[in-house]
Amino acid sequence: MILGASSSAKSLAMLLPFDEVAQELAQEQNLTRIKKLLIYICTQVWESDRSYLDQVSLVDLLHDLRAIAPTAEQLQSLLDTAVQSLSKAAEYTLVSGIIMTRVERLYPDMGARRGLADEDLYRAIAQRLEQNAGGDRIKKLLLLACKSTWVPDAIQLAEVNLTDLIRDLHGLTPSLVTLQAVLESLVNTLSKRAEYTIASNEISNAFQPLYAATTGKVAALLPPPIDLSEGAWQASQPALSQAPDLFDLFDLRLEIMRYTNPYRAKVVLFSLLHEPFTNSTEQESMVKSHTLDDLLRVMLQTYKLSEVEVQLLSVAKNLEDAEDCVQAAQVILGAIKPFYAHLPNNFRAEVAEIATAFMGSQAIGANPTEPRTDSGGGESNGLAIALPCPIPSPILAHQER
Amino acid sequence: MQAKEILELYGAGKTDFKGEKLTGANLAKADFIGINLTSADLHSANLVWAYLNRAKLGKANLAAAKLSGANLSQADLVGANLQDADLHGTTLQGADLRSANLTLANLQDANLIEADLRNTNLAGANLTGACLRGANLREENQGYSVNLRGATLRKADLRGANLTGADLAKVDLRGANLSEATLRGADLRGADLSEANLKGAFLTEANLTCASLRGANLMNAKIERANLMEVDLAAANLQGAILPDAKLGKAHLVRANLTACNLARADLSRANLWEAILREANLTDAYLARANLTDADLTGASLIRAEMSSANLTGATLRGAMMPDGRIRE
Numbered sequence: 059m060i061l062g063a064s065s066s067a068k069s070l071a072m073l074l075p076f077d078e079v080a081q082e083l084a085q086e087q088n089l090t091r092i093k094k095l096l097i098y099i100c101t102q103v104w105e106s107d108r109s110y111l112d113q114v115s116l117v118d119l120l121h122d123l124r125a126i127a128p129t130a131e132q133l134q135s136l137l138d139t140a141v142q143s144l145s146k147a148a149e150y151t152l153v154s155g156i157i158m159t160r161v162e163r164l165y166p167d168m169g170a171r172r173g174l175a176d177e178d179l180y181r182a183i184a185q186r187l188e189q190n191a192g193g194d195r196i197k198k199l200l201l202l203a204c205k206s207t208w209v210p211d212a213i214q215l216a217e218v219n220l221t222d223l224i225r226d227l228h229g230l231t232p233s234l235v236t237l238q239a240v241l242e243s244l245v246n247t248l249s250k251r252a253e254y255t256i257a258s259n260e261i262s263n264a265f266q267p268l269y270a271a272t273t274g275k276v277a278a279l280l281p282p283p284i285d286l287s288e289g290a291w292q293a294s295q296p297a298l299s300q301a302p303d304l305f306d307l308f309d310l311r312l313e314i315m316r317y318t319n320p321y322r323a324k325v326v327l328f329s330l331l332h333e334p335f336t337n338s339t340e341q342e343s344m345v346k347s348h349t350l351d352d353l354l355r356v357m358l359q360t361y362k363l364s365e366v367e368v369q370l371l372s373v374a375k376n377l378e379d380a381e382d383c384v385q386a387a388q389v390i391l392g393a394i395k396p397f398y399a400h401l402p403n404n405f406r407a408e409v410a411e412i413a414t415a416f417m418g419s420q421a422i423g424a425n426p427t428e429p430r431t432d433s434g435g436g437e438s439n440g441l442a443i444a445l446p447c448p449i450p451s452p453i454l455a456h457q458e459r
Numbered sequence: 460m461q462a463k464e465i466l467e468l469y470g471a472g473k474t475d476f477k478g479e480k481l482t483g484a485n486l487a488k489a490d491f492i493g494i495n496l497t498s499a500d501l502h503s504a505n506l507v508w509a510y511l512n513r514a515k516l517g518k519a520n521l522a523a524a525k526l527s528g529a530n531l532s533q534a535d536l537v538g539a540n541l542q543d544a545d546l547h548g549t550t551l552q553g554a555d556l557r558s559a560n561l562t563l564a565n566l567q568d569a570n571l572i573e574a575d576l577r578n579t580n581l582a583g584a585n586l587t588g589a590c591l592r593g594a595n596l597r598e599e600n601q602g603y604s605v606n607l608r609g610a611t612l613r614k615a616d617l618r619g620a621n622l623t624g625a626d627l628a629k630v631d632l633r634g635a636n637l638s639e640a641t642l643r644g645a646d647l648r649g650a651d652l653s654e655a656n657l658k659g660a661f662l663t664e665a666n667l668t669c670a671s672l673r674g675a676n677l678m679n680a681k682i683e684r685a686n687l688m689e690v691d692l693a694a695a696n697l698q699g700a701i702l703p704d705a706k707l708g709k710a711h712l713v714r715a716n717l718t719a720c721n722l723a724r725a726d727l728s729r730a731n732l733w734e735a736i737l738r739e740a741n742l743t744d745a746y747l748a749r750a751n752l753t754d755a756d757l758t759g760a761s762l763i764r765a766e767m768s769s770a771n772l773t774g775a776t777l778r779g780a781m782m783p784d785g786r787i788r789e
Contacts, residue, residue: 308656319570349614
């Protein structure tokens, strides 16, 4: 690399880090934008001449930058002001983030100021996003934000380390508002905008604890750690933000309770979703470990109405006290019919997401003898049915992601 | 009396078994509709799936009894001892449970619709997923009120329930449905109401000190003069809620939605309202000493005579807001 004239006066000790940073920046996908922004900050000129941009020395720019902004705080403020004045503010926020991350070693006060979060926090967020039904979309979006690359290949996506991406993106975006702006602008460039808006919201929600750190409320905002040990799901509270009315099954439960015995309803649902109930003590405690709400949710997630109409009755007929069980099955069917009519097409995928987020990843296949049906389509096909099962079951199915 | 004996006698038409001793009897699936077991001893009896509709069980001893799946609709259980009883998925619709002892009882997914629970002791009981619509839990007078200390009411359905003056301190009400419930003067100190539905609930003069209402829905709730000191209302929805004279000192209201909320004369000193939405909110005469309103949206809010000389308004939007001096911000 050719050093600019102004760098000759700098001490030798300072040369190496500047060189290194320049080399790293030169590897970035967004090199042209990085240069444009650096030139803008250093000279207040918006340079778009391609040949000049190719020739300009990054090391010189970095030295100038260091002279203009001797502290990390000043640099951030300069970058923020510059970015705000640009038309493509979201894109340049990412560029500014890359610059801030790369020039770290030139600013001894940087590490303390930026306060990257605890690794556990990144891992917890990764875990949460990993369990999301739209996990692949989330990864694609994160990759696009961090690396400016679009990876449609599922196998390649599976190899991506989510924790690294989360840390990178946190480093690139100084505030939640910035993060949201960046994601929004990226989503607007994609064809499946609605789907990616959901993914973008998931990312913003999951990232909240990182930005809350500045208000000293990290612990309070942190989603509860997901404990995968047996039975622990009961103690964990839902890490959901605002639960929409769609997931409010109170009226459905009321309708069922009014016209049949709640325990009977649970027994029938358990038999459909898990295994025929035979009054064993073990099964009794298993039924107790799931609420009626849980069982209904899993049923709505797993079955189409046409399927449940046939299977629920046939299961009930073969249980002890068949008459009472059939009565309960009929009440359940009567109650869910109008409910199904109001379900949007993607409800099952969404419920699956909620169920997974709510119950953790301890998922068992509800009815592995039956082919899994999923009207949600798209990327939720591989999603496990998250019926939490504290007791080892003979039909424990494959863990799915 | 043996189980066999009572089954035979009841089958023959006898219904009066007042004061009978049936400790540990196996009466599973028994049909005892309308039976009179007043003051009977049914300690640890097995009554799973039993039909006890309209049974008279006043002052009966049902401690540790197994009543899972039993039908006790409209049963008389006044003063009954149901301590540690298993009432999982039991139907208790319209049952009279006044002054009953339900300490540590398991009432998960139980049907308690329109049940009379005045003066019942539900301390430490598990009411997860239970349905209490229209149940009466009202405080009649001092010393005659329901006790729910340490109870679990997670995802319980309490829509429209009357909980006036109830003791709900530290109760787990996560995700519970309390829409239109009356919680006037209730003690909810330290209660966990995260994600609970409190739409249109009456919380006038309730004590919610240090309670958690994270992500709860309090749309149009009436919360006048309530004590909400140090309450956690992060991301809660308080649109159209009525909170005049409420005490919200040190409350955590980060990202809460307080659109069109009535906060006249409310004490919001040291409250954290970072990124809170206060559009069109009424903050007339509110006390905002050292309140954090960083990046809050106060568009069109009324701040007439509000004391906000030490409030932090960095980045706050005040477009169209009426400031303390009566001037409207551009």
